Amino acid sequence: MRTLALRGGARVAVVAAEWCDAFGVVTRGRVQLELRDGAPGPVLGRDAGFWLRGTGVRALRNPGRRTARVRIVTPGARTATCRSAHPCAGHRTMEDDMTSMNDTGLVAGPASGRARHAHRLRGLAGTGLVAALAAMTATTLAAALARAVGVDFEIPDGGEAIPLPGFAVVTGFFSVVGIVIAVALLRWSARPAERFVWTAVSLTAISLVPPFLSGANAATVIALLGLHLVAATVMIVTLARSLRARTA
Structure with a gap:
């Protein structure tokens, strides 16, 4: 389990391999989904849950000024991997790709x-x-x-x-x-x-x-x-x- 922090106006690209089987829950602020063609998608408020697998969403963006947080849960903990039938096969899951810091989170675009x-x-x-x-x-x-x-x-x-x-x-x-x-x-x-x-x-x-x-x-x-x-x-x-x- 990890936390993704999006500061005001920040945007983080969605990498399919990292979001394979991952489930997100907005725990603070608002998060807007950026669609495949770059058009702004729905804005998710606090306690909204979402899967990105197979949706074509290409980025997450914070439309507000305050930091938004997304709790990311990957089933199967550290040993889970995407099966070969899945388009993300061969890649490690979000749980493996993130740093070993427990629940400290990843800050997207702190300065940029x-x-x-x-x-x-x-x-x-x-x-x-x-x-x-x-x-x-x-x-x-x-x-x-x-x-x-x-x-x-x-x-x-x-x-x-x-x-x-x-x-x-x-x-x-x-x-x-x-x-x-x-x-x-x-x-x-x-x-x-x-x-x-x-x-x-x-x-x-x-x-x-x-x-x-x-x-x-x-x-x-x-x-x-x-x-x-x-x-x-x-x-x-x-x-x-x-x-x-x-x-x-």
Whole structure:
């Protein structure tokens, strides 16, 4: 009997010979199965048991931040071996392959797992910042074009027109909020891309309400709605695509 410890964000490849006849039980945290094609599989919680023999699962991953632990039991103790009829024949079992330390466990990816996870988070944040700059540029140019064709962007309550730099500032602020949400979901969620799209679309829908309540003329309201959609499209598409690439 041994314990496999997966630190936050760590991933350990499944070697068929080692998992031949081995049974695992999640004793702490959550463990996600990575399927044969690299797609994310089910997430197993505490006390969930599983066999990997013949399933095609190629890796185990910890989708959370805290260390997850899997208790691994191999029937037949140290003398058990896989029979020649089994595809793992000729290899020693997990019990023989592990170290002689009794129940001290094997830590998967203690440093490399964290490093890869931190690299993914930094990569997502960098992609998000580039997208934010693109969204700021797009909304500012679109606002300038709308003003050129006669949209005054005047809000009755303030009595002043919204300046062009104001569009860039507001777009940049909410773009950063979107990046923070995406990074948080990548770190803590088992399905970050799907949840990000749902959250971002919901927040975008809410953001379309204020222009209708501003009291501005119809042209200004329509232009403001269009600018909201331009910024949201750039950020949601870019971040969702980046999240899917980093969880594949």
